[in-house]
Amino acid sequence: MKRKIYKILAISKQSGDPSWYFDIFIISLIFLNIVAIILESVAPLKHKYQEQFFLFEVFSVVIFTVEYLLRLWTANLEPKFSQPIVGRIKFAFSPLAMIDLLAILPFFLPFLGVDLRLLRMLRMFRIFRLFKIARYLKALKLMKRVLDKKKEELMISLIFTIFLLLMASTLMYYIENEAQPENFSSIPETMWWGIATLTTVGYGDIYPITGYGQFLGGVIAIIGIGLFALPTGILAAGFSEEISSGERKAESCPTCAQQLKK
Template identity: 50%
Template sequence: MKRLQYFLYQILRVEEGPSRGLSFYFDVVLMSLILLNVLAIVLESVDSIYTPYKPWFQAFDLLSIVFFSAEYLLRVWTITCDPRYSHPVWGRLRYMFSFMALVDLLAILPFYVEGIVHLLGGARALGIDMRFLRILRVFRIVRLLKVVRYVSALRIIGNVFRSKKEELIISLVFILFILLIVSCMMYFVEHEAQPDQFSSIPATMWWGVATLTTVGYGDIYPITPMGKALGGVIAILGIGLFALPAGILAAGCADELQHHHRRQAAAGKECPHCGRPFDEH
């Protein structure tokens, strides 16, 4: 049993490097199925396509659920082969609450919740709002997040967010602080001239978001001279304000890419001088 568990663990783990073992082909099949699921979700919104082929869409969804459910259960069973989750109980529980395990669970959970609701007599009989079930169907798009496990670039971006989270939180708080200030100022300047548009500070914050992000929808805008002058200053301020988190992420990406190349070079997979894989030399 241990040998079978380890064999399956090796297949389920993400294949790295140029090897073409069973793990590589499993990754290809899983990635293809994920992308086909996303395509199916998109095409289901087109009535002229979904209505005549509804049984095919449902059959494909059922096939995907069986595959993803088996994958999830096998990952939970074999994860104890990973030294980080070696304990048979606590190790599995820790893994089940990891990000990727939660993504795997959310990818299949809507199907089972809908099935249980229908078995118990339907949403109306249980007093469940039908909008809840429709939202659950939207959650199928979470299957796309399963791709994160197989795309190293997305893992690098995730590392950037983790390493720069303090700076990003500080910049976000600063942006919210500026948004509150400019919304309060614009409310007191424009409220008397446009009581319907700038009816309250929360209502004015919608204008503040559109202006600071330089989107400018045009549904709400100042008409007084002071309001126009203030709006122009705020729009210019917004250009530099939202460059702050962008600069933090750019610096984080540069640092993470350097660390990534160093790790690859230390592992003997990349040339330490040019950063290209050795097999491309």
């Protein structure tokens, strides 16, 4: 019985068996949840179908809760989590299990005496149900491998970005503050300009107007191009490497080897 449930919960390897139908059902439910969250935000729809939205929410949470509890119960069938209690706690702290918990928690927290303001915020976190899809995206692994290998270089790119942001915003604040005391009122406020410029978004709600400010802004914008080039170059090298490492294993000078074996 327990093993049967474990198999159904696991990702199906064959279309048509019960596990496959379960996967389809969960994936559909996740998508419907996302659609419901989006539609509920549209005021006229919310007022008209308030009850239906609530019922669907209760239905979804019940399903997801049962799914979570079953996964927790059957967790010790996996060799990694074989110990009855320690194994289950380990499982509960695995990324996928954490996501499953986060997907249902916003519903239960209000019962624990959370005030109304926080309640509104909790509704926001229902969107994290989207991450439950991650379990079913196999192709994500290839990408994860590249990102993992290059994580150090990507981290440095991020640190560069933050460095630049701090530098640019501090200098710009001292330059522009006098001319535009409202827009560039403090360094944290100026960082909003800094991000919009470094990422080349440029909303246009805040920009330098003095000569020095525009000069600094121009330099920062050009350096910003480098912020696109760095992670792109790193990832391009990462993907190339991943491919060629696979090819080299197969290759390693086969012609010579064959010729020599004779």
